[in-house]
Amino acid sequence: SQQGEEDPQALSIQEGENATMNCSYKTSINNLQWYRQNSGRGLVHLILIRSNEREKHSGRLRVTLDTSKKSSSLLITASRAADTASYFCATDGRGGADGLTFGKGTHLIIQP
Amino acid sequence: GAVVSQHPSRVICKSGTSVKIECRSLDFQATTMFWYRQFPKQSLMLMATSNEGSKATYEQGVEKDKFLINHASLTLSTLTVTSAHPEDSSFYICSASAGSGETQYFGPGTRLLVL
Numbered sequence: 001s002q003q004g005e006e007d008p009q010a011l012s013i014q015e016g017e018n019a020t021m022n023c024s025y026k027t028s029i030n031n032l033q034w035y036r037q038n039s040g041r042g043l044v045h046l047i048l049i050r051s052n053e054r055e056k057h058s059g060r061l062r063v064t065l066d067t068s069k070k071s072s073s074l075l076i077t078a079s080r081a082a083d084t085a086s087y088f089c090a091t092d093g094r095g096g097a098d099g100l101t102f103g104k105g106t107h108l109i110i111q112p
Numbered sequence: 113g114a115v116v117s118q119h120p121s122r123v124i125c126k127s128g129t130s131v132k133i134e135c136r137s138l139d140f141q142a143t144t145m146f147w148y149r150q151f152p153k154q155s156l157m158l159m160a161t162s163n164e165g166s167k168a169t170y171e172q173g174v175e176k177d178k179f180l181i182n183h184a185s186l187t188l189s190t191l192t193v194t195s196a197h198p199e200d201s202s203f204y205i206c207s208a209s210a211g212s213g214e215t216q217y218f219g220p221g222t223r224l225l226v227l
Contacts, residue, residue: 043218102156
């Protein structure tokens, strides 16, 4: 089964607006992470939220985690053109010592 | 955040040759390193997990004899794609972690093109 599925798959908004991306997963997790990937480049770690946390902030980023619904959301406030990228959630549902399971990602486009 | 490097960043090779990709953690000791593969417009898929001094653990469907992984030190892991074929062309990304449950820091990736 697919772990960490994001929606929407693509999102286009105007600069200055807020962008919300959602992620769902199927198994128990220790933590959930969000990453950004610019086209053809490596991953940039954005934020990690542990299973006992419900909300976390980092700059313009706000992440929520609802373990009862097995879902997470990433909110980017006051979006900028430089935020254009693909965003992936990733879970570590096998004890934390194993690799991450990535969702399919949301491709975010910020229109200037 | 911690820095992970990969070398080379891009490689083109002929079918049948072997290619080695290095992954280094530059400012921390990585007890565990992971190798992922990403095909165009797709997400990352875990290939294998390697712990320093141990044999790598491969995900289902990943051929261990084709993708050789060596993690000889706490700062270096290598992935060797043996007898590469065009279908092995992909973006290979490594990550490193200082411990169980800790953040994984990703390298910039290596784009492999097999002709």
